[in-house]
Amino acid sequence: MKYLLDTDVFIAAISAGHDNHKLARAWLDKAKPQGWAVAVETYLSAVRLLMNPAVMQDHVLKVGPALAAVDGELAGKHPGRIVYATKKPERAILAKAQDHRQIMDFWLVQLAREAGCKLVTNDSGTLNHWPEDTLRPLRA
């Protein structure tokens, strides 16, 4: 497995109206054969977002279709794995966070390290802080 997607990249790939949809979709289609995954936290966040009326407005999904959408993306010829934590959060990593939003981003960096893959993200703070562990999805 080579890539661990963060929530924004995963959601961009499956959301027609996301600003980065075309880029994320093309990148993920090309990257899948090399092995890919999402953290369980990302899986749950994606389901939450698809069910959130403030985000989805008229397109909001109920739990069944939201789960089917996320599970459907993880299925197929090159299925995605769901990565679970096997260790507790490392203080040395989380202690570098500059604000509350980076706690989850940096936790995903730890999960990517443990899984032996790169975290795929568009978050500049995470990319700048962990250049060896991250990559930005560029046009395939």
Next chain:
Amino acid sequence: MPTLTFKLSAAEAQKVRRAARLKRMTLSEYLRRAAIPSTPAAAEGKPVSRPGRVIVATPRLSKEIIDAALYD
């Protein structure tokens, strides 16, 4: 990207900011969505869905909107 400005009373401004906060959106996103309720991408029709390649019809989304929904 062009920036639009408009005038409103202090009470109206407070009301708009509060409405945006309740929707967990930035002020810009709230006003953009109020003015342009549906994006062309969202209106294109049925989402494409097959195993390994799911595309869901959505309104306009951005990293900013995703972050606001997840983190605040």
